Amino acid sequence: MIMESIREIFKIGKGPSSSHTMAPSKAAKMFKEGHPHASSYVVTLYGSLASTGKGHMTDVAVLEVLGAERCRIIWEPSIFLPQHPNGIKFEALDSAGSVIDSWTTFSIGGGDLSDTGERITRNEIYPHNKMNDILNWCQDSGRTFWEYVDLHEESDIWDYLREVWGVMKDSVERGLDTEGVLPGGLNLSRKAASFYIKAKGYQGSMQRRSMTFSFALAVAEENAAGGVIVTAPTCGSSGVLPGVLYLNKRSYEFSDTRIIRALATAGLVGNLIKKNASVSGAEVGCQGEIGSACSMAAAAGVQLFGGTTAQIEYGASIGIEHFLGLTCDPICGLVQIPCIERNAFGATRAVDANMYALLSDGKHLVSFDNVVEAMKRTGHDLPHLYKETAEGGLASIIGKV
Numbered sequence: 001m002i003m004e005s006i007r008e009i010f011k012i013g014k015g016p017s018s019s020h021t022m023a024p025s026k027a028a029k030m031f032k033e034g035h036p037h038a039s040s041y042v043v044t045l046y047g048s049l050a051s052t053g054k055g056h057m058t059d060v061a062v063l064e065v066l067g068a069e070r071c072r073i074i075w076e077p078s079i080f081l082p083q084h085p086n087g088i089k090f091e092a093l094d095s096a097g098s099v100i101d102s103w104t105t106f107s108i109g110g111g112d113l114s115d116t117g118e119r120i121t122r123n124e125i126y127p128h129n130k131m132n133d134i135l136n137w138c139q140d141s142g143r144t145f146w147e148y149v150d151l152h153e154e155s156d157i158w159d160y161l162r163e164v165w166g167v168m169k170d171s172v173e174r175g176l177d178t179e180g181v182l183p184g185g186l187n188l189s190r191k192a193a194s195f196y197i198k199a200k201g202y203q204g205s206m207q208r209r210s211m212t213f214s215f216a217l218a219v220a221e222e223n224a225a226g227g228v229i230v231t232a233p234t235c236g237s238s239g240v241l242p243g244v245l246y247l248n249k250r251s252y253e254f255s256d257t258r259i260i261r262a263l264a265t266a267g268l269v270g271n272l273i274k275k276n277a278s279v280s281g282a283e284v285g286c287q288g289e290i291g292s293a294c295s296m297a298a299a300a301g302v303q304l305f306g307g308t309t310a311q312i313e314y315g316a317s318i319g320i321e322h323f324l325g326l327t328c329d330p331i332c333g334l335v336q337i338p339c340i341e342r343n344a345f346g347a348t349r350a351v352d353a354n355m356y357a358l359l360s361d362g363k364h365l366v367s368f369d370n371v372v373e374a375m376k377r378t379g380h381d382l383p384h385l386y387k388e389t390a391e392g393g394l395a396s397i398i399g400k401v
Contacts, residue, residue: 003126003275005153006267010164011111011231015223016335018235019086019282019388020049020056023107028065031090031103038092038100041071046087048282049107050077051389055184055333057226077389083117084108085282085384109280109288110233119274125152129275131313131368134268138309145268145303145312146261161260161267164230168219168242169249171229175218182224184334192218208251209348216243216347220340233270233279233292236335239343240293241266241300244350248304262300269299269316269368276369277376281328282388284379286342291323291375294346294353295368301354310362317368318353324371325378327386329393338394 013022028043035041043062045053053059059073081087084106091102106117114120128134138144149157175192182188192214199210220239223229232241245262248254270279273292278284298319302312323346331337385392 002124003129003271005123005125005157006149006264006271007157007160008112008123009110009231009233009267009270009274010161010263012164012167012228013111013231014226015229015235015238016226017056017058018111018231019107019109019280020053020058021061021226022111022231022235023086023113024049024058024088025061025065026111027088027090027105027107027113028062031092032066035092035101039070039095040093040097041066042074042091042093043071044074044076044089044091046076046089047080048085048384048388049088050075050079051391052330052333055330055390056335080384081106081117084114085387085389086280109278109283110231110274126271127152129272131272131316131372135309135313144309145265145299149264149268157264158260161263162256165245165256165260165263167228167230168232169246171219171222171227171238172215172242172246173218174227175222176214178221178225182221182336183226184224184332184336186332186334186336188336188340190221192221208247209351211250212243212247212347212351213344215246216240216344217340219243220343224334224336224340232266232296233274234281234289236281236286236339237289237293237343237346239340240290240346240350241297243343243347244297244301247347247351248301252304254304258304262304265303265312266296266300269296272368273320273372273375276372278379284375285326285382285387286328287320287323287326287375288379289328290342290346291320291326293343294323294350295319297347297350298353298357301350302357305354305358307358308362311357311360313368314360314362314364315353315357317364317366317371318356319350320368320375321366321371322349324375325382327382327393328388329386329395330388330390331395331398333390333395337398
């Protein structure tokens with residue numbers, strides 16, 4: 001068994017970052033449970049985790065668990081531990097201030113932790129880890145991707161995906177109803193509500209495209225404000241898949257059952273990317289976040305509209321192929337600019353990939369597996385300043401607040 005449950009792709013929690021808030025919060029809880037009687041704690045953040053930690057509210061997430069009066073945070077943005085760019089060290093101190101125990105771990109993307117910096121597959125249930133092998137299985141058996149998921153997951157996966165879909169819908173609707181300025185210092189105004197009202201004035205394809213923008217923006221803005229969202233596959237890219245699914249639910253009246261099956265296919269696509277490359281912006285840049293989310297949403301959309309397994313694979317391939325090389329360059333380290341806007345454009349790109357794949361016969365030269373491998377190599381070749389450090393690209397031009 002070599003690939004984990006799709007539950008690991010869809011995590012429910014607070015934004016704005018699966019790497020910078022969800023995972024450090026989880027790590028802090030684990031360390032506190034192991035040292036409940038420590039007099040105080042010291043937490044050291046390294047590399048990308050330190051560079052953009054304040055903008056991502058890493059300190060807030062850690063202090064909520066360990067207590068501001070008992071915990072001191074040290075920021076080391078210039079120190080990159082060799083195992084992974086997102087390093088974090090916990091130290092438990094006694095009443096005399098002596099260290100009684102320490103633990104170094106790494107936030108490796110999607111809310112996951114690893115003491116080695118390498119992704120260790122847990123809850124291994126799938127016998128394949130390549131799209132081509134799964135595609136061949138589907139075509140030989142006459143089944144589709146969601147049926148492949150159904151065969152290998154526990155039966156309660158559908159209850160979990162129904163909960164995931166509920167949280168996604170709630171995050172869209174909260175975002176559409178909320179106005180004002182996002183926290184963090186950029187004084188960035190929310191746009192989803194006004195986009196939604198303006199979209200109602202259009203008709204046909206123009207309205208659907210405008211609605212897609214508003215739905216994706218709604219979730220991305222909720223994430224940036226620290227609201228409850230679903231990683232899909234990360235917090236920073238959490239608006240793409242819900243934006244597309246909510247659009248299709250509203251515009252074409254797909255049943256919740258069909259939406260949830262599409263979620264299963266999207267989770268499978270995200271799993272394959274996570275297994276064979278990365279969904280961490282700190283590791284491979286934004287191509288691993290927005291590119292992966294677009295790929296997942298494109299695959300889900302093709303399935304909803306009755307595409308073949310070959311067309312679904314093609315849609316997933318298109319979704320990520322045209323984000324290759326996308327850098328992670330958040331201004332001031334906040335998951336706001338260009339992150340929020342990228343969610344909106346990632347969602348519409350997924351809709352385009354969906355349509356393109358459905359117009360084709362599903363045949364193409366560059367397979368999904370090839371594109372994922374190219375993304376992995378591209379990400380590893382990117383200088384670290386373009387991978388969630390807020391030191392390159394847009395972040396370096398605009399500066400810091």
